[in-house]
Amino acid sequence: MNASLPRLALVSIGIRRDLLAPLRYFTQFELVHFFRVNQYDDWTAADQVANLQAYRSPLDLYRQLVRAKPNVIQGVEPFSFYTQPYLWASYFAARKTNAALLVATLENRPLAIKFGRARAFLLRTLLRAYFRRACLVLTLNRGARENVLQCGADAAKIQRALWGVWGADMQEFTPRAARAIHAPPTILFAGRLHPEKGIWVLLDAFQLVLEKIPHARLLIAGAGPARAEIETRCARNFADRVTLLGAVKNREMVSVFQQADVFCAPSLTTRKWAEQVGAAALQALACGLPVVSTRSGAIPEFIPDEAGILVVEQNPEALAKALTQLLSDPARAEQMGRFARAYAEKHYDARQNVLRGETLVLEHCMRRYARRV
Numbered sequence: 001m002n003a004s005l006p007r008l009a010l011v012s013i014g015i016r017r018d019l020l021a022p023l024r025y026f027t028q029f030e031l032v033h034f035f036r037v038n039q040y041d042d043w044t045a046a047d048q049v050a051n052l053q054a055y056r057s058p059l060d061l062y063r064q065l066v067r068a069k070p071n072v073i074q075g076v077e078p079f080s081f082y083t084q085p086y087l088w089a090s091y092f093a094a095r096k097t098n099a100a101l102l103v104a105t106l107e108n109r110p111l112a113i114k115f116g117r118a119r120a121f122l123l124r125t126l127l128r129a130y131f132r133r134a135c136l137v138l139t140l141n142r143g144a145r146e147n148v149l150q151c152g153a154d155a156a157k158i159q160r161a162l163w164g165v166w167g168a169d170m171q172e173f174t175p176r177a178a179r180a181i182h183a184p185p186t187i188l189f190a191g192r193l194h195p196e197k198g199i200w201v202l203l204d205a206f207q208l209v210l211e212k213i214p215h216a217r218l219l220i221a222g223a224g225p226a227r228a229e230i231e232t233r234c235a236r237n238f239a240d241r242v243t244l245l246g247a248v249k250n251r252e253m254v255s256v257f258q259q260a261d262v263f264c265a266p267s268l269t270t271r272k273w274a275e276q277v278g279a280a281a282l283q284a285l286a287c288g289l290p291v292v293s294t295r296s297g298a299i300p301e302f303i304p305d306e307a308g309i310l311v312v313e314q315n316p317e318a319l320a321k322a323l324t325q326l327l328s329d330p331a332r333a334e335q336m337g338r339f340a341r342a343y344a345e346k347h348y349d350a351r352q353n354v355l356r357g358e359t360l361v362l363e364h365c366m367r368r369y370a371r372r373v
Contacts (some may be wrong), residue, residue: 001363002124002340004288004340005028005029005030005031005348006028006030006071006072006362007029007030007031007032007068007069007070007071007072008026008029008030008031008032008070008071008072008073008074008102008165008361009031009032009033009034009065009068009070009072009073009099010023010031010032010033010074011035011061011065011073011074011075011076011086011090012033012034012035012036012039012076012085013035013036013037013077013086014035014036014074015033015035015038015043015052016043016250016251017042017043017047017249017251018042018168018250018283019164019165019279020033020043020049020052021043021045021047021049021250021350022166022167022169022170022350022351022353022354023049023354024049024296024350025350025355026354026358027101027355027358027360028359028362029050029072029340029361031049031051032051032053033049033051033052033053034052034053034054034055034061034065034069034351035053035054035055035062036055036086037054042250043250044092044172044249044251046251047251050182051204058085058086058088058089058094059089061086061089061090062089062090062092062093063092063169065089065090065093065094065097066093066096066097068202069214070097070099070103071099071100071136071365071366072082072099072100072101072361072365072366073090073093073097073099073100073101073102074102074103074104074277074325075087075090075091075101075102075103075130076090076133077104077105077106077107078103078105078107078127078130078144079105079111079114079123079127079144079147080107081115081119081123081261081367083130083198084126085318087130087318088130091130091133092128093200094133095133096180099324100135100136100321100365101130101135102134102135102138102361102365103130103131103134103136103137103138103148104137104138104139104140104142104163104164105137105139105140105144105146105147105148106139106144106164106165106276107143107144107252107276108141108142108144108274108275108276108297108298109143109149109272109274110143110146111123111124111147111150111272112274112354113271114271117267122150124150124151124309127151128151128152128250130151130195131148131151131152131153131157132153134153134157135157135312135364135365135366136157136158136360136361136364137153137157137158137159138158138159138161138357138360139158139160139161139247140160140161140162140163140164140165140276140298141160141276141277141297141298141301142298142301143274143297143298143335144260144276145160147372148321151215156223156231156311159358159360159364160260160280161353161357161360162348162357163353165276165279165282166216166345166350166353166354167282167286167347167349167350167352167353168240168279168282168285168286168344168348168349168350169286169350169351170286170344170345170349170351171348172254173253173254173257173283173286173287174254174261174286174287174288175258175287175288175289175337175341176258176287177289178223179261179330181229183259184215184217185213185215185216185217185261185327185328186216186217186218186219186259186260186261186262187209187216187217187218187219187260187261187262187263187264187323187327188218188219188221188257188259188260188262188263188264188284188289189202189218189219189220189221189222189264189265189266190220190248190253190263190280190284191221191222191265191280192222192223193220193222193223193224193225193227193230194224194225194226194227195268196267196268196270196273197224197265197266197267197268197270198265198266198267198268198294198313198314199206199220199226199230199266200226200267200354201268201313201314201316202218202264202266202319203230203233203234203237203238203242203317204316204322205266205316205319205320205323206218206236206238206241206242206320207237207316208316208320208324209240209300209320209323209324209327212239212324212328213324213327213328214344216241216327217241217242217243218238218241218242218243219242219243219245219256220242220243220244220245220259221245221246221247221253221256221277222245222246222247222248223246223247227244228304231244233236234242239289253280253283254283254287257283257284257287257289258283258287259331260287260289260325261327261333262289262290262291262292262323262326262327262333263280263281263289263290263292264292264293264319264323265278265280265281265290265291265292265293265294265299266293266294266313266319267293267296267297267299267313268291268294268296268313268314269296269313270295272336273295274297274298275296275297275298276297276298277298277302278293278298278299278302278303281293281299281303282302282339282348284340284346285307285341285342285343285348286340286341286344286348287341288337288338288347289337289340289366290307290308290309290326290333290336290337290339290340291307291308291309291340292308292309292310292311292319292322292323292326293308293309293310293311294310294311294312294319295310295311295312295313295314296313304339306336306339306343307336307337307339307340307343308336309322309325309326318341318342346370
């Protein structure tokens with residue numbers, strides 16, 4: 001451990017490689033990262049970062065945090081009843097060690113809609129003390145900021161930042177050198193195979209795309225509960241035009257992005273969920289792909305008009321029209337892709353987002369709560 005740096009304890013429930021790998025860019029803090037489960041099974045020994053520690057229960061987390069003696073503790077997502085025991089373990093560990101408390105949240109669904117009015121009132125009431133103690137609240141989208149304000153948080157403590165979801169590694173996620181000769185126009189979907197990700201809408205849209213561009217291809221990367229049903233439908237309707245890649249490890253995704261001409265994220269808003277950032281879409285932008293998506297959740301906050309086309313949710317016809325426009329006009333798609341890469345370099349560079357996040361924590365937490373190590 002580096003005693004010359006202040007110590008930052010990060011607390012996560014699950015971990016995955018694209019969120020874990022950028023932690024190596026931290027230079028102003030010594031990190032200790034606590035996690036509950038490796039639920040994505042997406043990182044290997046090559047992705048290991050220092051001081052990654054598993055905890056078994058809220059009490060175990062509390063004890064480990066106290067032993068670590070951090071200067072700053074970042075707890076788990078606050079807007080969930082499931083995470084509350086781990087959240088309050090972090091809170092009481094911060095009180096015990098006199099550590100500053102850092103909050104990061106990306107939950108953008110209105111709490112009264114997601115939980116119902118009574119449970120939302122209970123959650124907001126519980127969290128008032130938590131946000132009152134926080135030295136800094138990092139929100140990843142506008143909906144998350146609104147939820148924080150409804151808990152009585154001081155607006156001066158709230159900053160928007162890509163924290164936890166860092167963006168994309170610009171040295172790793174890069175555009176392809178050139179399009180393969182005679183390659184078919186290719187759409188890529190990457191995400192959970194779940195109805196809320198819009199996978200059924202995409203398949204309906206792709207059927208319409210094939211009417212205009214019969215040699216088009218669709219790549220589907222991901223795993224989830226809809227896999228078997230998707231396989232059945234594709235075998236029945238699409239012959240060899242759809243390829244199911246299964247779960248692809250994050251470090252291997254760049255080669256998949258580079259096979260595509262357009263990235264499609266047709267996410268849908270449900271009562272309990274809406275797209276909060278869309279990490280795969282940010283990686284697609286970094287790889288120089290135009291994005292076709294929906295105006296769902298926070299997607300419009302992250303995809304500029306010059307780099308993508310956003311359509312209404314649950315509309316296969318509108319989705320197909322946007323996809324067809326880009327697949328049939330390679331020059332336009334390439335122009336949008338160049339803008340996408342430039343925009344990603346400016347806004348979604350993981351290294352730069354880590355640096356900005358560290359600076360915010362130093363300014364808001366360490367200045368007031370700094371203590372000797």
